[in-house]
Amino acid sequence: MSTALVTGATAGIGLSFAHALAERGHDVVLVARDRARLENVSDELRAKYAVGTEILVADLSDRAETGKVAERLADLARPVDLLVNNAGYSLKGSFLRHDIAQEEANFDVLCRAVLVLSHAAGNAMRTRGHGAIVNVSSVASFITAGTYSANKAYVTVFTEGLAAELRGTGVTATALCPGFTHTEFHERAQVDMSSIPEFMWLDADRLVRDCLDDVAKGRVVSVPSPQYKAIVGALRVVPRSLVRRRASSVHRPGK
Template identity: 60%
Template sequence: MGTALVTGASAGLGRAFATELASRGHDLVLVARNRSRLEELSTELQREYAVTTEILTADLADRDQTERVAERLRDLERPVDLLVNNAGFGLRRSFSKGDLADEEHALAVMVRAVLVLSHAASGTMRARGRGAILNVSSMASFAVMGTYSAIKSWVTVFSEALSVELAGTGVTVTAVCPGFVRTEFHDRAKMNMSALPDQLWLETDQVVLEALRAVDAGAAVSVPSATYKAVAAALRVVPRGLTRRVSTQLAQRRRTTAP
């Protein structure tokens, strides 16, 4: 089944991707900052699925540490067949009032690392004539929700552009754009999500399975669930000014209901 490298593998969607891929017989390269969590996951996957696992502890905000992961992707003797660029986090504070260092950190993890690792993987995969890259984007990439939307918009468009470039090479690129997923993501960002209707929540397994189906189909963009597919379709056709107005109203509502 080959080898998959998953960033942000220690929790949330990354852990779910690693578990599902192991259940399908993929060997895993697990990447995250928290070594103890990676070791726990590694042991679990080896025990449950008899796969080979490798741990790479790396902070993808650090260029040198990101390069170590890129070097693993370039290793011709130990090819990686699927790269899952999943590492990321939420940004709750406004850009104008927030800390610029936080914004730069977000760009490093969710833009630069995706760029660097995709470059490493696509070059090696193209030379072999096969492989896949899965970039975890967001429904926010179709909306206007602060710099997080800008970051995820880059991920989605970058994935589409690279998919076009690699067409016919045997290498596919997919951006998965989930809505709200039940993970640690919002708690870590200190976001109060108590008012969100249950029908807007997605489970990690649902996102992972739809994303991997899209990879198998060679789709450039995947939006999990019928609800979010409808929302994404609407956001693509409504006037951009209307999208900004609705986003402004939602932002004002979040500010008045925030704890």
């Protein structure tokens, strides 16, 4: 039986990954900050799918705690066959209005943790000759909307480069780039999303299933749903000056 490790596994897309992988028969290593929520998810997965579970309490903005997760991924005696780097959150408001410590912590979770954990998993998987890494990015990685977009752009491009480096080793890397998804993500960021039409919202369980299908096909960038595939296709060819102009209208002084 194979093992998957999922960060940010107690809510949203991470929780959907945990359920989808357990349903497919994977043992799961669950990583998040909240021990009580981890234990609840662990108990539920064991009862529902009869799989093995393990919990790792870790705040990925903390380098030492990120290192503990990396050590687990690097353990050749307890191989992890699939890594899902999902943990993340967004900061409300504009970059220059934030305390820089907030931005650094956000960067550590969204980017540094992906770097460190992909390095640990990639080396261990390459040694064994098989495995897969999924880095949860965003459609926002193709636009210019503050540091969240910048951080997610890093994740997308980093994953593309990692996939190229791993070609021919039996290990794959996939960047998942969803759009607006029904989770607690925006509520936690205290962002009002009431103006977004319903047809633009994705179901977390469905996008996870589609992503895992793309992983099986070796796809490097997974964009769920026809509407977001069309949007990303357009953003790849639209002049960047137009993309920046749209961003500047959103981030006018006072917003």
